[in-house]
Amino acid sequence: MLVLLPPSESKAVPPKRxxxxxxxxxxxxxxxxxxxxxxxxxxxxxxxxxxxxxxxxGASLADEVARNLTLHTAPARPAHQVYTGVLYDALDWATLSTEARRRGNKRVLVISALWGALRPGDKVPSYRLSMDGELPTLGPLARHWRSELPGVLAAAAGKRGVIVDCRSGPYVAAAPVSSFPTDVAARTVAVRVLRETDGRRSVVSHLAKHTRGEVTRYLLEQDADPRSAPELQEVVGGRWPAELTEPARPGAPWTLDVILRG
Known part of the structure; x- marks a missing residue:
């Protein structure tokens, strides 16, 4: 199993040393x-x-942009300490069991506009950059990473096991599922979160990030290693109502809807 996470826009305040x-x-x-x-x-x-x-x-983030000037010398910390925000609060890496952290270091990848892909233990500084932007001389960042990132993710996925795709849109664009080899795309499952109230369903944003963090934590603590989309549905369904939809076309991912009721 491989879990693909987006980064967080917010980053932890860097240490002084x-x-x-x-x-x-x-x-x-x-x-x-x-x-x-x-x-x-x-x-x-x-x-x-x-x-x-x-x-x-905006102007409120001027200090974070100023930190970009010292990225070569700023203190670096493990990625799981740098990224904050709703998803990472729910994942709560520091309170995972020792075995779950060990599994996470092998099975979780964070897709980054600055670094491409990181394992949780990779040490990086705090920075400010979004994948939906562009930089002079490089152009759109998603296009910049698309030349190498799909191959890196496909290799990390290996020959078996499901790829649990929790990325947001701009980070999917840097390595679309359609750019994966056919056998890897066939094992990729995009996780969507829906709120169901009085029989009506809607896509949620804030809760979606939180729930994807919880799903990642649950998979690591359960030592789950599903080999197919139906197996992933069975595992996640042990904690939440979960519905699986087959790919809409060749090269598209499966979709796993995690349903939040109430």
Missing amino acids: GTAVAVDQLSFPELTDLRKQVLEALTEVSARPDALERLGV
Whole structure:
């Protein structure tokens, strides 16, 4: 099993001291050149007078953009400590059992606009960058990563086991399921969260992030390793009502709807 998570827009406030990121030592060294290109472009644009506009953020995030100027020297921490927000609060990595954390370090990947893909233990600094943006000289970030990221994720998925896709839209665009090899796409399941009230269902946003974090935590604590979409439905269905829909077309993922009632 492989679980694909989006990052969080919010990042933990960095410590005052610590070792800087070693880009060459992050997981998936085949992404090193692309990472360095994004790192340089992000540092350059963050120093510009119009940096906030270029990065698509408001004045309240000026301090976070300013941190981008020190990414080469800023203290780095494991990714599971850097990413915060609703999904990561629900995952609550620090309170996972020792065995669940061990499994998570092998089975969870965070898709990042700056780093491409990270394992939870990869040490990186806090930064501000979204996948739906673009950088001078590089263009749209999703297109930049699309040249290498699909192959990296497919290799990480291996020859068997389901791929649990909890990414949001911009991060899916960086490695669409349709770009995976046929056998990997056939094992990929996109997790959707629906609220059911009085028999009527609607897509939720805030609760969707929270629930995807809970689903990830549940899969790790259960030591679940489903080999197919129906097996994933059976496991998740032990905790929530879950409905599975077959791919709408070749190369599309299965869809697992997790139903929140009330």
